Amino acid sequence: MSTATDRPKVSLRQFWADLPTPGRWLLSTVAVQTLGRGLTLPFTVIYINEVRGIGLGTAGTLLALIAIVALVVTGPGGSLTDRIGARRMLLAGTTAQLVGCVVLAFATNVPMFVVGFVLLGFNFGVSWPAFNALIASVVSGPLRQQYFGVNFALVNLGIGLGGVVGGLFVDVDDPRTFTLIFLADALSMLVPIGLLLGPLRHVHGRAERPEGTATVGYLDILRRPAVLWLTFITFLCTFIGYGQIESGFPAFSRQVGEVSTQVIGLAFAVNTLIIVAMQFTVLKLVTGRRRSRVLLVMVGFWIASWIILSLAGLGPGALVATVAVVVFMGVFGFGEIFMQIAIPAITNDMADDHLRGRANAVNAGAFQGGAILGPIVSGLLLEHDLSGIFITTMIAGLALMAGAIFALERRLTPLENGVTQG
Structure with a gap:
């Protein structure tokens, strides 16, 4: 375990100065390109259920379709990332997202939502491993962990601002307001497309397999016990966390808490404010410390959050x-x-350069698995007025995750666990 004196110093100015030019380009446009996603993320389940009149159970299944498609294409997407490069895969995924948002803007029935969500699922499936591989190809060492943290803050800044605007703008009695936010989401995809075709056109994000090394497939990667435990933890993180933020949380808030869409938009804004305001402070605190213990801190805060949400029913x-x-x-x-x-830091520090696309695809697959099950479970439980069981399920899953984190810690090297050797 490192001490306060031997942990690397972290400052925003030094971080920006150390970044290579491609890394600066990627960071400088993150908030803008995620603004459109923020416009639609908190209100998609409301759009399906309250505006288009589709039941919550079906709405949850439709949202899970995004993750199902993503799970199907993540494996091939990771392999193609390693073979033809991350930039090309990002271009393909982002274009699909643009078209999918246009379809959703005018969707009025289940088949149209299916088409739109299939296109979104394709993007999420290929873009996650490609984007992380692209970052890892231009940023290395301790700077990589810092990059993932700052990138996350900027993603949330864009999503949070979009959520505020969306909450003030959308009206369940006026379907046109939802059409407009999905069209705005589509337009926001022009930012990354322009970036990849312009300033980043020479960054392919691909590493050649070292001569004399054996060909490695997904099964070889998954044979590592540390990879299996991290995959399971990622699955639980999504099932309990992100799989519920788009479906279970807004549905619970509307059905059990009976709050307005404006309140939900405000909640997303607070979420963003906390992340943006505290991101670099947390980075300073955790840099050089065990990443497994960092994950345990997350478990504690998430347990507290679900207990707090349950009070909405009072x-x-x-x-x-x-x-x-x-x-x-x-x-x-x-x-x-x-x-x-x-x-993300554990995932990429465990992976060889020429396997980075596939390593991130394994992690993305776990994420998609949780995103498949999460909306289905929350949709069915809340549709049958089982809100208490819904909250209990989330807390029980977090207790299980804590045990899995301890198992992962025993299988990580100090480097993989982010421990600075002093």
């Missing part, structure tokens, strides 16, 4: 429900910081 439509919904997202967001610093 006063539906009243101030207590509003406070519970907003505070939930704040506490949850603080926990997110720890997760997004640790998991």
Whole structure:
């Protein structure tokens, strides 16, 4: 374990100065290109259910379709990332996202939503391993962990600002407002496309397999016990966390807490404020410390957040429900910081350069698996008024995750666990 004196110094100015030019380009446009996603993320399940009249159970299944498609294409996407480069895969995925958002803007029935979500799922499946591989190809060493943390803060800044604007703009009695936010989401995809075709056109994000090394497939990667435990933890993080933020959380807030869409938009704004304000402070605190222990801190905050959200049921439509919904997202967001610093860094420090696409694809597959199950479970439980079981399931999953984190810690090298050798 490192001491305060031998841990690397972290400052925003030094971080920016150390970044290579491609890394600066990637960071400088993150918030803009995620603004469109923020416009639609908090309100997609409301759009399907309250605006288009599709049941919550079906809505949850439709949202899970994104992750199902992503899971199917993640494996081939990771392999193609290693073979033809991350930039080309990002271009393909982002274009699919643009078209998918246009389809969703005018969707009025289940088949149209299926088409739109299939295209979104394709993007998420190929873009995650490609984007992380692209970052890892231009940023290395301790700077990589810092990059993932700062990138996460900027992603949330864009999503949070979008959520605020969306919450003020959308009206469940006027479908046109939802059409406009999905069209804005589509337009925001022009930013990364322009970046990849312009300033980053020479950054391919591909590493050649060293001569004399054996060909490695997904099964070889998954044979490492540390990879298996990290994959399981990532699955639980999504099932309990991100798989619920787009479906279970807004549905619970509307159905049990009876809060308005404006309150949900405000909650996402608070989530963003916490992440952006605290990201670099947390980075300073955790740099050089065990990433496994960082993940345990996340578990503690997430348990507290779900307990807080359950209080919304004590006063539906009243101030207590509003406070519970907003505070939930704040506490949850603080926990997110720890997760997004640790998991991508562990994943990429365990991977060889020529396997980075596939290593990130394994992690992305676990994420998609949780995103498949999460909306289905929350949709079915909340549709049958089982809100208490819904909250209990989330907390039980977090207890299971804590045990898995201890198992992972025993299988990581000091370098993989982010421990500075002093």
